[in-house]
Amino acid sequence: MSLLRYDVTTGDWLVLASARASRPDRTGERRRSEPAPHVPHDPDCPFCAGNEAKTPPTIDAEPDPADASRWSVRLIENKFPALMSDARTERRLTGPLFREMDGHGRHEVLIESPDHGRALAEQPAAQVVRVLEVLHRRATALGRDPRLEVVQIFKNSGSAAGSSIPHPHFQIIATPIVPRQLRIKFETAADHYQVTGSSVYVELCRAEVEAAVRVVASNEDFVAFTPFASRTPYEVWILPRQAAPTFDLADRATLPALAALLIDVLGRLRAVLDDPPFNLIVNSAPRRHADEPDFVWHIEILPRLAHAAGFELATGMAINPVEPELAAERLRERTRRDP
Numbered sequence: 501m502s503l504l505r506y507d508v509t510t511g512d513w514l515v516l517a518s519a520r521a522s523r524p525d526r527t528g529e530r531r532r533s534e535p536a537p538h539v540p541h542d543p544d545c546p547f548c549a550g551n552e553a554k555t556p557p558t559i560d561a562e563p564d565p566a567d568a569s570r571w572s573v574r575l576i577e578n579k580f581p582a583l584m585s586d587a588r589t590e591r592r593l594t595g596p597l598f599r600e601m602d603g604h605g606r607h608e609v610l611i612e613s614p615d616h617g618r619a620l621a622e623q624p625a626a627q628v629v630r631v632l633e634v635l636h637r638r639a640t641a642l643g644r645d646p647r648l649e650v651v652q653i654f655k656n657s658g659s660a661a662g663s664s665i666p667h668p669h670f671q672i673i674a675t676p677i678v679p680r681q682l683r684i685k686f687e688t689a690a691d692h693y694q695v696t697g698s699s700v701y702v703e704l705c706r707a708e709v710e711a712a713v714r715v716v717a718s719n720e721d722f723v724a725f726t727p728f729a730s731r732t733p734y735e736v737w738i739l740p741r742q743a744a745p746t747f748d749l750a751d752r753a754t755l756p757a758l759a760a761l762l763i764d765v766l767g768r769l770r771a772v773l774d775d776p777p778f779n780l781i782v783n784s785a786p787r788r789h790a791d792e793p794d795f796v797w798h799i800e801i802l803p804r805l806a807h808a809a810g811f812e813l814a815t816g817m818a819i820n821p822v823e824p825e826l827a828a829e830r831l832r833e834r835t836r837r838d839p
């Protein structure tokens with residue numbers, strides 16, 4: 501059982517999940533032999549087809565369009581969950597300043613395809629649409645649970661980005677509290693709306709399109725750009741042209757356009773940075789603010805080219821050695837990695 505503990509010095513909660521220390525790290529083999537050869541099936545990988553019994557049961561799935569008896573996308577509970585749905589949400593004091601609660605929430609894994617070695621950027625568009633459909637459906641279902649405040653979708657790609665299983669996958673962690681970083685981000689957007697009467701994200705999307713220097717690619721429904729205040733080299737955001745506070749409120753009809761732009765942007769990052777480790781996060785408003793226009797859901801892609809060091813840990817202030825204007829220019833020049 502994990503615990504949530506409150507830090508009285510920062511106003512934030514953290515997860516103590518000691519059971520996760522025992523989970524296997526299967527990226528060691530890949531670290532030794534990078535770049536990894538394309539292996540479509542690994543008999544020892546719990547996410548590969550045929551090994552379903554090694555994982556918790558299926559929560560949601562998309563069938564293989566060519567053979568309905570097989571899955572093409574599969575969503576399961578994490579075998580070593582950081583948070584669990586059967587835990588209670590009451591806070592308790594174990595000392596004068598020591599507030600904690602049981603680790604309530606959800607921790608799930610979406611297996612992007614049965615193919616062990618095919619990155620998201622290399623998937624056919626229809627497969628990426630199926631991935632987004634399952635994420636959208638699951639975010640909608642978790643959003644209905646009143647005990648969950650935040651449904652955080654993310655992807656770690658490469659061991660340097662925190663991935664412990666090389667088979668491409670997304671994760672969802674839903675929390676019973678709003679983590680402080682998200683609280684600040686939402687409050688900043690709410691303040692902006694109160695002052696100006698419009699969403700800072702709607703204005704930002706428009707301003708980046710007008711400035712044009714940081715736009716990497718775009719289509720009828722989405723715009724990808726390197727943000728003016730990029731925290732990491734080659735940070736890329738994807739913003740919808742049609743505003744919605746949370747990802748599950750995005751119009752499903754726009755998911756094919758999102759898939760196309762995601763493949764395009766990830767392909768460019770692979771081409772320019774030679775398959776970098778990265779984190780992809782889907783930012784949404786906390787559930788309690790899901791009917792307010794202040795926030796607009798969006799995707800942030802953060803290549804992990806350098807580790808956060810003392811100054812960043814001390815201050816939360818990033819030092820980024822690559823101008824986002826230069827990163828955008830390089831990303832515009834290249835599309836896919838040369839064979």
Ligand SMILES: [Zn+2]
Nearest residue numbers: 545548616667
């Ligand atoms: Zn696998």
